[in-house]
Amino acid sequence: MTKTVFIDGGAGTTGLEIADRLSGRPDLSILTLPDDRRKDAAARAEAINDADFVILCLPDDAAREAVSLIANDRTRVVDASTAHRTAENWVYGFAELEPNQQAKVAAARFVSNPGCYPTGFLALVRPLVRAGIIPADFPVTVNAASGYSGGGKAMIAEYETATHRAFRPYGLSLAHKHAPEMQRHSGLAHAPIFAPSVVDTYRGMVVEVPLPLYALPGAPSLDRVADTLAQAYADSRIVTFSDETVAAVNIEENAGTDRMTLRVCGNAATVQLRLIATLDNLGKGAGGAAVQNLNIMAGLDPTAGLVL
Secondary structure, rough: OEEEEEEOOOHHHHHHHHHHHHOOOOOHHHHHHHHOHOHHHHHHHHHHHHOEEEEEEEEHHHHHHHHHOOOOOOOOOOOOOOOOOOOOOEEEEEOOOOHHHHHHHHHHOEEOOOHHHHHHHHHHHHHHHHHOOOOOOOOOOOEEEEEHHHHHHHHHHHHHHHHOOOOEEEOOOOOOHHHHHHHHHHOOOOEEEEEEEEOOOOOOOOEEEEEEHHOOOOOOOHHHHHHHHHHHHOOOOOOEEEOOOOOOOOOOOOOOOOEEEEEEEEEEEOOEEEEEEEEOOOOHHHHHHHHHHHHHOOOOOOOOOOOO
């Protein structure tokens, strides 16, 4: 049976990415509003309540308002905003996060789509916290760089019309909106020190967590860390662990796809390592993840419409 989907905020960067992945699919019917009614509350409310599934690509307050417009007990929601990522009664939509997470997403009515940076961070850190390799109270640092499309239309216009900036650190107040989500879903007692940056490429992302193994309980080996991550994602077609030895990692490695690649790079002599995730900030970091969650909730192939 064909499912109906309404993308609220479909004209934004993430909304357009999602629409592209859903276009031409015979198992889904996309509800749309004419341009002059996209911000009409009554028209939006009608579309939201007519749809089997709603994907919210809105600012946080607008996403909360959209949820309040639901006047039935059947419309199901994937929220791509930050609004509900740590909220009670919402399932976190990172299907690979826990062994039973996909089942939770499948059964949920309300699913919060993960942030792009947290997706890479959690993929690297959560299995190690779960295995006891990283203690919950360990001080964790995460360094990350994203393509400028992660900043939405305003930043895209800035980078494509003004003087380019090759590398721009931001979030210097250490109060980035992704930090609570990283702490909550990793199982850490404290938020990580999060050092994000924007680079002069349209799409792509590198997320890195450096670890001094000698400071962890029992000084775990590189092999133990690598084996833990490899086993955590052994059954995934989207998140993969690479044991290939590389001299460098390209931020655009997974650009234009919906996959994520994880690596453990380190030095046994110094007992140090660097956990590295590469993904597309608009793919597995946003639109691709939303479509994956929609597929799971609708009982479809989780990878339908995705580029892997």
